Amino acid sequence: MDLNLIPFGLIDVTNKFVDIYDVERGKSCNCICPSCRTPLIARHGDSNTWHFAHAHKGVYKKTKKECEYSFYLSVRLMARQLIDSRIALGLPEYESHVDKFDDELGYSVQEKFIITREQNVTIEEIKVEKFFSGVAVDLIGNINGFQFVIYFTHQNRDVPIELYTPNSHKCGVIAVELNSLPMLFSKARKDGKTYKEVLEIFLSTNRDSKKWIFHPSYKKQEIAAFEALEETIKKLKEKKNTPFKFSSTDSHTFISKEDFLDAAVDSYMLDRKKNAQT
Numbered sequence: 162m163d164l165n166l167i168p169f170g171l172i173d174v175t176n177k178f179v180d181i182y183d184v185e186r187g188k189s190c191n192c193i194c195p196s197c198r199t200p201l202i203a204r205h206g207d208s209n210t211w212h213f214a215h216a217h218k219g220v221y222k223k224t225k226k227e228c229e230y231s232f233y234l235s236v237r238l239m240a241r242q243l244i245d246s247r248i249a250l251g252l253p254e255y256e257s258h259v260d261k262f263d264d265e266l267g268y269s270v271q272e273k274f275i276i277t278r279e280q281n282v283t284i285e286e287i288k289v290e291k292f293f294s295g296v297a298v299d300l301i302g303n304i305n306g307f308q309f310v311i312y313f314t315h316q317n318r319d320v321p322i323e324l325y326t327p328n329s330h331k332c333g334v335i336a337v338e339l340n341s342l343p344m345l346f347s348k349a350r351k352d353g354k355t356y357k358e359v360l361e362i363f364l365s366t367n368r369d370s371k372k373w374i375f376h377p378s379y380k381k382q383e384i385a386a387f388e389a390l391e392e393t394i395k396k397l398k399e400k401k402n403t404p405f406k407f408s409s410t411d412s413h414t415f416i417s418k419e420d421f422l423d424a425a426v427d428s429y430m431l432d433r434k435k436n437a438q439t
């Protein structure tokens with residue numbers, strides 16, 4: 162699906178987003194563009210991917226720049242509307258590593274660590290369009306008393322730097338990348354799904370699109386990993402400084418073949434003497 166096509170239109174009076182599949186075709190859809198707020202027409206074609214288009218080409222030419230990312234804007238706003246106050250999310254594993262170059266060893270040593278395994282969580286008390294650490298984010302919710310932030314990313318919309326170092330460390334921040342949605346929407350009609358359904362499934366189950374930006378126990382795990390790294394370096398140095406040598410003391414404790422035979426003969430003679438005496 163092209164990025165200049167709009168999957169979700171905005172109904173001006175209710176300020177709610179609607180799926181192209183849930184409206185009448187043409188101008189009767191009563192929707193406007195979320196970027197430039199000009200009327201949209203619903204295109205339900207047999208061959209084309211269903212979408213909203215700007216009703217007045219002239220207006221669109223003027224607002225082209227503004228509406229360049231209307232695909233993503235409509236998706237982001239629809240996602241916020243869909244999620245409402247609660248969502249079950251499949252979250253990915255979060256793995257990281259620490260490394261250190263050691264002068265004595267002459268190379269860099271790395272220690273991997275896992276901050277969290279893959280998991281399914283339910284975020285509650287979700288609020289939309291809130292500020293967090295001084296930046297506007299898409300959604301803020303709550304998991305077991307920890308604030309949980311969701312930030313949608315796509316072309317020309319990266320995670321703000323502030324979210325990597327939030328003011329409060331008692332929180333989690335996840336980025337959800339929307340770049341695979343145009344492709345997923347293109348397949349929607351063939352799979353008998355509306356864009357809304359595709360978006361819902363994508364948000365709850367697609368782990369590959371999600372990335373941890375901040376996790377509350379990252380710092381603790383990182384400190385532990387640094388300690389483990391120092392331990393590994395220490396062991397590697399010990400190994401390096403222990404020269405490889407044959408043990409010279411052990412060879413004396415071995416009984417040579419000759420000694421063994423002598424002892425056996427001695428013992429045999431002793432036995433014979435004993436027997437002769439009796």
Ligand SMILES: [Zn+2]
Nearest residue numbers: 194196197228
């Ligand atoms: Zn527009």
